[in-house]
Amino acid sequence: MSKNLIALLGQPNAGKSTLFNGLTGSKQHVGNWPGKTVERKEGQFSYKGQDYTIVDLPGSYSLSASSDEEIITRQYIAGGESELTCILIDSSQLERSLYMLADYVGIQRKAIVVLNMIDVSRAQGKVIDTELLSQRLGVPVIPFNAADLKNYQSFYEALEDGAIVIEEDLIEKQKQVNGEKYQRLAEALSESDFKPYSHNWIITKVIEGDEEIVDLVKATLTTKQWQSLESDIDDGLEGTLKTGEAKFKWIEDLVSGVVTYPETREFKRSRFDRLATHNTWGKPLAVFIILLGLMLSYVPAFPFMQAGEWIYTNGVAYVTATLYAAGVSSFIAGLVGVLISSIGFSLSMAGFVVGVAFIFGLMEDVGYMARVSYVFDDTMSQLGLQGKSIMPILLSFGCTIGGASGSRVIDSWGQKVLTMALAWAIPCAGTWGVVGFMSGAFFDIYTPLVIASLFFVAIVHIVITSKVFVSSLVRSDERHGLIMELPPYHKPKWGNIFQFVANRFNEILVRALRVIILVSIIFYFLSYSPDGNVDNSLIYRVGVIIEPVTRIFGMTWQLFMAFIASFMGKEAALGVLSSLYSSGASVMESTFSRGDISSQLSNVLTTQVGKAQALAFIYAFTFNVPCVMAVSSTYQETHSFSWTLKLTLYYVATAFFYAFLVYRVGLLLWGS
C-alpha cells in the first residue's frame, strides 16, 4: 500500500476533472492503463507538509464488468494500491449519482464521500444534512464545490478519516429483494474469502451475471460448492433489475431525512400541463390549438401575400408597359413580365410558409409540441402506428422526405411503410405555401376557413388511408412502449424563433424563386407562338384537347398542368400558373392597344378561374402525391417498387376524387 495514494472515483460529469485539476494543477502525468486504450491520469499535491498522489479512475456509472473503464476501476480499487478512495457524488443529481456509491459498498477499502456541486443543489433548494449522512455511512461526507479552489480545506482535512462504508442496510435490502437465491449463494460462499470484496458484494455481482466475479467464484469454490450454485448462474438480466432495485431502496432510505427538497414551484405551471396531457381533454385542446395555429398563420403571412400580389399585378403591369413603350418586343416584355410575376408568386408563397413556421415554431419553443406528441399516442395506436412514428410524422410537416427517411427509427418494415403512407397525407411546407397563396388570392379573408376545411378533411383522409392499408402492412404487431421526458415549458425565446423563421423564409424563397422562375420560363416558351396568337402555341393546343376531361374535376387545363407540374416540386405549380395566367404576350398586346394598363391587369388569375375551380385545385393539390424526390425517398426506404406504386396510384386517385367532390360543392356555393 502506497502511502497517501488516493483513488478518485465517480460518474462522468460529477466533476472529477475539476477536482483533479484543482488539486494537482500542473503536476499531472497522463498515460494509459496497461494494455488498454483508456487514459490514465495521475497527479501530485501537498497539504501541511504531506505529499499525496491522486489517480483519476476512468468515469463509469457503476462497478460492473461491462466496459474497460469499469474493469480498470474495479481492479485498481480492489488491488489495494491506493489507501483511500475518494467517491465523488453529484449532489444535484443525488439519487442517480449515489448508485455508484451503492455499487462500491461492500468493497472493503477506506473511502470518503465528497458531495460535489453543492452550489448547484443549493440553488435547486435542496438542503443536505451531511452529518447525518456521514453517520449512516460511517465515512466522512463533505459538502463541496470543486470549482471553488479557495475552499478545499474540508477536503484535505477529511483525507485522514477514511473508513469502510457501512454495509448492513444494503445487505438487508439485497436479501429482501433476492430471496432464496441470495440464501443459496450465501451458503455456498460462506466458507470462502473474497477480500477485499464482502460476501454481499460477491453475491450481488453473481446475481448480476458479472463475468469476472463469476469466474472468480468458480475458481475459489470447490467443485461441489460450485455445482450447488450452477442453476443460479445466468446472464444476470433479471438479476440486475433486482439488485438494482435493492440498491435504489438503500439509496432512498439513506437520503430520507437527510435531504429536504424545496416546495416545488411547478404547481402553477402544471395546471395547464394537466389539461394539455389530460386523458379526455388533451386531444380536443391540441386539435383546437393546432387548428387555431393554422388559421392564425395567415396573419404573419398577410403582408408578404399583399406585397407579392402587388408585384404580380401592378408591378408586372408597370414594368412591362414601360418596356413596351420603350420599344422592346412584346416577346421580351412578356418574358420579363413572367419573371416579375414569378417573384411575386414566390414572395407570396414564402410568406405563407413563414406564417406556418412562426406559429408552429412558437409552439415547439414553448414546449407545447411535445405534449401534442404525447397526447396523440393512442390515436397513433388506432391508426396502427407505433409511438415512435410521431417523429417522422412531425418531420413531414416540413418536408415529406423527412417523413420517409425519418421512418428509419421504426423497426418493423410494415410499420415503416404504414408511417410513410400516412406521412404522404400531410401537407409539406411547399404545399402550405402554394395552398396559402391560392387561398389568399381567391378567398381573401376567408382563407382561414379554407385552411380549416383542409385540416379536417386531412384528418379524415388519414383515417381512411390507414384503414385501407393497415391490414396488409401490419399484423397486430405488439406495440412497443415509449418513455417520454417532456421538456419544461418556458417563455418563448423570440430570438431563436425569429432566427428559425428567417432561415425558413430564406430557404423557401430561394428554392421557390429557382423553381418557379425556371418552370415559368419553360411554359412561357411553350405558350409563345410566332403570330402572337396564343391559341396557336403548342401548350394551348394540348390544353384545349385535354380540357374536357380536366373540367370534370373542376380544373381548367392550365390548373391541370400546374397540378401535374407539382410532381416535380410543389412550387412548380406556381411557375405554370405564373406564365399561363399572367402576362402572355397577346394579353399584353390587347391591353396596350386600349392604352390603359393597370386596371385591366388587376389579377388575371382570379378573373380567369372561378372559385369552385380554385377550391377544387386546392384540394387536389393538397392531397396529391408528394414531389418526385419524396416519392423516390419513399422507394428507397421501403425497398418496394410495388408499394411505392400502390401509394402513388392511391394518392393520385384520391386527389382527383376530392377535386371532383369539392368542385361540385363549390358550384353549389358560388356557381361556375
Added chain:
Amino acid sequence: MKEILEILKRGHTVTIEDISEELGQTTEATLARLSVLENKGYIRRVVDLPTGNCSNCSACAKGALANPVKNAPTLWEVVEQK
C-alpha cells in the same frame, strides 16, 4: 426498475411523471432508475436518424417543425434482449 420495464410492455407512451405517479416515487427517483436502465442497456434513447437524399434540400433536417428550436422531448424505448 423492473416495474418501469413492465409499464413499457403495455405498449403506450408514458411520461416520466406518469411513471413516477404510478410507482409512487419522485421524478428524480424515476430519472435515476432510467439512467441505470439506459446505462445497463435495457432501454435506449430514440435518436433522430440523419435523413438521406438531402443534398440540395434543407427543409427537414434544418428547417422542419419538429427539429430546430431544441425543445424536443427525449424518448426512450426498450432494447430487445437476445
